[in-house]
Amino acid sequence: MNYHVPKPFFRKSRQRWFVQLRGRQVNLGPDKDEAFKAYYKLMAEPEASPICPPQANSKHLVAALCDYFLEWVQRNRSPDTYEWYRYRLQRFIDLYPEMTSDQIRPYHVERWVDSYDLSITSRRNYFRSIKRCLKWATRQGYIDENPIEFLEVPSGERRDEYVPPSEFQTLLEYVDDSNLRDLLVTTYYTGCRPQESLRVQTRHVELERNRWVFPQKESKSKREPRIVYLSDEALQITERRINCSSPGTHLFTNSRGQPWTTEAVNCAFDRLQSKMGKKILKEQGICISASDIAAFIPQLNPIRRRKGKTVKKTPAELRCEAKRKLTGRLARKSATRYSLYLLRHSWATNALKRGVDSLTVAILMGHRDPSMLAKVYQHLGHNPEHMHEQAKRAAGGDKDAA
Numbered sequence: 001m002n003y004h005v006p007k008p009f010f011r012k013s014r015q016r017w018f019v020q021l022r023g024r025q026v027n028l029g030p031d032k033d034e035a036f037k038a039y040y041k042l043m044a045e046p047e048a049s050p051i052c053p054p055q056a057n058s059k060h061l062v063a064a065l066c067d068y069f070l071e072w073v074q075r076n077r078s079p080d081t082y083e084w085y086r087y088r089l090q091r092f093i094d095l096y097p098e099m100t101s102d103q104i105r106p107y108h109v110e111r112w113v114d115s116y117d118l119s120i121t122s123r124r125n126y127f128r129s130i131k132r133c134l135k136w137a138t139r140q141g142y143i144d145e146n147p148i149e150f151l152e153v154p155s156g157e158r159r160d161e162y163v164p165p166s167e168f169q170t171l172l173e174y175v176d177d178s179n180l181r182d183l184l185v186t187t188y189y190t191g192c193r194p195q196e197s198l199r200v201q202t203r204h205v206e207l208e209r210n211r212w213v214f215p216q217k218e219s220k221s222k223r224e225p226r227i228v229y230l231s232d233e234a235l236q237i238t239e240r241r242i243n244c245s246s247p248g249t250h251l252f253t254n255s256r257g258q259p260w261t262t263e264a265v266n267c268a269f270d271r272l273q274s275k276m277g278k279k280i281l282k283e284q285g286i287c288i289s290a291s292d293i294a295a296f297i298p299q300l301n302p303i304r305r306r307k308g309k310t311v312k313k314t315p316a317e318l319r320c321e322a323k324r325k326l327t328g329r330l331a332r333k334s335a336t337r338y339s340l341y342l343l344r345h346s347w348a349t350n351a352l353k354r355g356v357d358s359l360t361v362a363i364l365m366g367h368r369d370p371s372m373l374a375k376v377y378q379h380l381g382h383n384p385e386h387m388h389e390q391a392k393r394a395a396g397g398d399k400d401a402a
Contacts (some may be wrong), residue, residue, distance in 0.1 A: 008039045011067065027063060027097075059100040060142055063093045068142065069133045078220050080195040080262070088129035101134075101143050106151040120154065127153040163188070163338070163346040171338060174275050180268055182237045183252045183260060187340050189231040191347030191365050193220065194340035196228060198260050200251045202242050210235050226366050269338050277331025288326045296322045348373065
């Protein structure tokens with residue numbers, strides 16, 4: 001009879017070493033040498049180790065529950081969803097690495113979220129991430145009761161921003177990178193999800209049918225294939241890029257030929273916002289005053305590294321740095337911050353305003369439930385021109401009809 005000896009393994013998502021003993025993952029720490037010392041000690045004294053099989057209501061580490069949950073998300077949800085949870089849960093674990101499920105309380109989550117400077121929607125997402133994790137652990141039977149079941153999750157911030165076609169064309173005037181331009185135009189004229197435009201590969205393209213097809217296992221819901229139909233603009237870009245791409249590679253890449261990442265796209269939008277804001281400041285003749293610069297200098301780090309040595313910044317360097325940072329802040333406040341999801345949102349708004357029925361719009365966007373449109377795009381009801389046109393269409397005529 002062969003006896004399996006468990007070996008330590010490194011979990012990248014946690015940046016720590018673990019060993020699976022008696023049905024439970026034991027955290028051995030981030031340092032490899034120390035982790036193996038702890039492992040040998042556990043193996044030498046198995047009876048003394050506090051390891052027990054995972055049973056409901058046992059004192060699981062919250063970190064372990066997060067690991068179990070992330071493994072499930074990785075198997076059953078999209079890579080973007082996995083990364084969305086992993087990033088936030090890792091930050092919670094970093095703050096409370098040794099907390100057990102019987103210790104966590106709602107105020108722990110409150111304090112964790114309050115430790116960051118977050119927008120209203122981001123705060124909501126942080127609350128959702130840990131609450132969803134422990135709710136899943138309860139349903140799976142790892143714990144008997146959810147200790148943060150009554151944690152109040154704040155409402156999200158309604159975002160009714162909309163980019164009309166004229167404003168989108170103005171945005172493109174600031175885009176110097178043709179690769180980024182192709183990504184923005186395709187997203188704006190197809191309404192695809194950001195994760196779809198960032199992950200689409202040449203193998204997903206069906207030019208003869210003017211569409212991209214993501215297999216069921218690669219779609220967001222994993223219930224059915226996701227089909228993105230291409231407008232004339234998007235089809236032209238797809239044809240051009242597929243002719244310049246190798247088979248099986250990403251359709252949209254940056255200037256270095258690498259696939260776009262969410263972080264890279266966000267940085268590109270940040271640069272666009274700053275660029276647009278600086279032009280607005282210049283047109284309005286707004287500049288940073290000497291008094292504002294002087295008041296901001298004490299907040300800067302007075303030293304920097306130069307050729308491996310620590311040197312003190314000169315007064316001129318501090319003034320330049322203060323002016324640059326204050327100008328950047330003011331510029332970002334003066335211009336709109338765009339995103340791929342905002343472009344998708346704008347496509348849906350344009351389609352509804354042009355009279356496309358909500359069911360068709362929902363199908364083209366990949367929604368399983370058309371009622372989502374009524375919730376997200378109800379702001380169209382406050383557009384008098386749009387509602388007037390719809391009222392005329394509903395009546396079966398227009399102002400010239402007799």
